[in-house]
Every structure is written in structure tokens, then in C-alpha cells.
Amino acid sequence: MSFLTGELIAFFIFALLIIGGAIFMLSFTKVVHMVVALAFTFLSLGGLYVMLQAEFVAFVQILIYAGAVSILMIFGIMMTRHERSDEPQPWTIQETLTAVGAVALFAILFFAIQDADILPRHVLDPGEDNTRAIGEHIFTLRVLPFELVSLLLTVAFIGAIVLAKREEEGQ
Amino acid sequence: MTIDLASSYLTLAAILFCIGLFGALTKRNAVIVLLSIELMLNAVNLNLVALSKYGMFPSLIGQVFSLFTITVAAAEAAVGVAILIAIFRNRGKSEVHEMNELKH
Numbered sequence: 001m002s003f004l005t006g007e008l009i010a011f012f013i014f015a016l017l018i019i020g021g022a023i024f025m026l027s028f029t030k031v032v033h034m035v036v037a038l039a040f041t042f043l044s045l046g047g048l049y050v051m052l053q054a055e056f057v058a059f060v061q062i063l064i065y066a067g068a069v070s071i072l073m074i075f076g077i078m079m080t081r082h083e084r085s086d087e088p089q090p091w092t093i094q095e096t097l098t099a100v101g102a103v104a105l106f107a108i109l110f111f112a113i114q115d116a117d118i119l120p121r122h123v124l125d126p127g128e129d130n131t132r133a134i135g136e137h138i139f140t141l142r143v144l145p146f147e148l149v150s151l152l153l154t155v156a157f158i159g160a161i162v163l164a165k166r167e168e169e170g171q
Numbered sequence: 172m173t174i175d176l177a178s179s180y181l182t183l184a185a186i187l188f189c190i191g192l193f194g195a196l197t198k199r200n201a202v203i204v205l206l207s208i209e210l211m212l213n214a215v216n217l218n219l220v221a222l223s224k225y226g227m228f229p230s231l232i233g234q235v236f237s238l239f240t241i242t243v244a245a246a247e248a249a250v251g252v253a254i255l256i257a258i259f260r261n262r263g264k265s266e267v268h269e270m271n272e273l274k275h
Contacts, residue, residue, distance in 0.1 A: 019183075019190075022186075022190040041210070054220045056238075061241065065213065073206055073252065076202045077202050094196075102190075103189070105188075109181075119227070137232070157246070163254055
């Protein structure tokens with residue numbers, strides 16, 4: 001099984017943008033710059049989803065992550081102390097150990113992925129219209145999880161408002 | 172030149188997950204820690220969507236599941252930022268290594 005050349009090039013461009021954004025997030029010193037770098041990562045992930053024939057998930061990704069979550073995090077930074085930037089300091093023992101652990105985890109995952117042979121039994125049928133196919137799937141087979149997740153979202157947002165609301169004076 | 176499609180996507184997701192793990196464990200600003208956790212969740216989403224096309228049994232279920240994951244991640248981000256704002260208002264702290272009230 002092999003890439004078509006165009007797909008290969010597109011995959012590498014998106015992968016470069018994704019990993020580049022994540023690496024820049026680790027290396028920038030100003031907090032707002034880190035959020036913008038991660039916004040690029042989220043946008044490029046949307047591009048990869050389009051390549052994977054998941055158009056609806058791609059646009060949800062761009063709306064929710066590149067739009068809502070990034071803006072929410074920037075608001076969070078603005079409303080807390082942000083002028084102090086992470087100065088590049090020599091690595092502590094904890095950071096070194098964490099880096100070693102992350103690299104070891106990646107090595108384990110990499111060899112496991114190389115070892116597995118995943119052969120599709122058939123080709124994905126994304127439907128005539130991906131959004132319609134997903135909607136029909138959710139509203140016929142997954143109605144209860146959908147309702148539960150909407151309940152969870154409502155409760156979470158009400159909880160967030162209650163937590164972040166300024167308390168009344170004198171209470 | 173033949174490259175296995177599925178393992179390329181899975182390797183990319185593994186790289187993203189490890190970067191997110193490193194960021195979540197070492198960054199000082201609490202908002203960046205939350206964003207690193209979002210990055211790890213995104214790696215999981217990429218796995219789900221990639222395997223819904225290149226897995227053993229390709230179907231739309233992976234995409235539907237990733238939609239649910241995105242919803243829960245959005246709720247988590249909202250509650251996390253609200254907690255950070257509340258901590259900052261009451262204690263004046265915005266960095267994770269300062270938040271150690273439970274230790275004393």
C-alpha cells in the first residue's frame with residue numbers, strides 16, 4: 001500500500017506544520033506566542049482530517065480548536081498574570097527525566113506501530129455527503145450518547161460560569 | 172517508494188502525544204499546561220480518524236467517536252480556564268508550581 005505522490009506531499013507539509021507548531025510551543029518564551037503556535041497545529045490537523053475523508057470532523061476541528069479553544073486560552077492568559085515570560089533556564093533534573101520518559105514512550109509506541117500490520121478489510125465508504133452520513137449515524141444509532149454529551153456540555157458550561165463569576169461583595 | 176499510510180498517521184499522532192506530555196509535565200504557566208493536554212487529546216483524535224479510514228474495519232464510527240471526544244475536550248477546556256481564573260482571583264497565582272496549598 002503506498003501513497004499517491006500528491007497525497008504524500010500534502011501529508012508531509014501538514015505533518016511539518018503540525019510538528020513545527022508543537023515544537024515552537026515548547027520553545028517560545030512568551031505565553032501568547034505559544035497559543036498562536038498551537039493554533040497553527042490545530043488548523044493543520046484539520047487539513048489532515050480533510051485528507052482522511054472526514055470533512056465534517058475537519059470543520060468541527062477548525063471551529064472548536066482553532067477558533068473557540070485558542071480564543072478561550074488567550075482570554076485565560078489575558079485574565080491571569082502573563083507578563084512574566086518563561087526565561088530559558090538550564091534544565092532541571094525533573095525536566096530531563098520528563099524528556100527521557102517522553103522519548104522512551106515515543107520509542108515504545110514507534111516500535112509497536114512498526115510491528116503492527118493494519119490491513120483494511122475494505123475501503124471506507126464516507127457516504128455521498130459526509131455530514132449527512134455522520135448525522136444519520138448519530139441520530140439513529142447514537143442518540144443516547146449524543147443527548148448525554150449535550151447534557152455534559154451544558155452542565156460544564158454552567159459550572160464554568162459559576163466558577164468564574166465574580167463573587168458578590170460582602171458574602 | 173512505498174510508505175504505509177496507517178503507520179505514518181499513527182507515528183505522527185505518537186509524536187504529538189509525546190510533545191503534549193512533555194509540555195504538560197514541564198511548562199510553568201497553567202494555561203499552557205491545559206493547552207498541552209488539548210494537544211494530547213488531539214493526537215488521540217488523529218488516531219481515531221486515521222483508523223476510521225485505514226483501520227481493520229473502516230467505518231464512520233471513528234469519526235463519530237472523535238466528535239464526542241472534541242465535545243468533552245471543549246467542556247474540559249472551559250472548566251479548566253474557569254478554575255484558573257478563580258484561583259488567580261482568590262490567590263493571585265497563575266503558575267502551576269505555585270499552586271501547592273494542599274501540601275501545607
